[in-house]
Amino acid sequence: MLLLILKRKNYLKDLANDPEKVKLLKEAGLSDADIALMKNGNCTNRLAGAS
Secondary structure: OHHHHHHHHHHHHHHHOOHHHHHHHHHOOOOHHHHHHHHOOOOOHHHHOOO
16 A cells, blocks of 8 residues: 555656646646645645545
8 A cells, every 4th residue: 555655656746847747737727736736746636536
């Protein structure tokens, strides 16, 4: 379980620290605040499926 959490954190960091991917995230409706959370490896409520 811990390995999955670490992989997700690394995936989110990679996604949020790539300028081209950030552009796509913004086009998909994520805010700067959402992306800032992702840069630290944290999952936003939008990605977690919360409403």
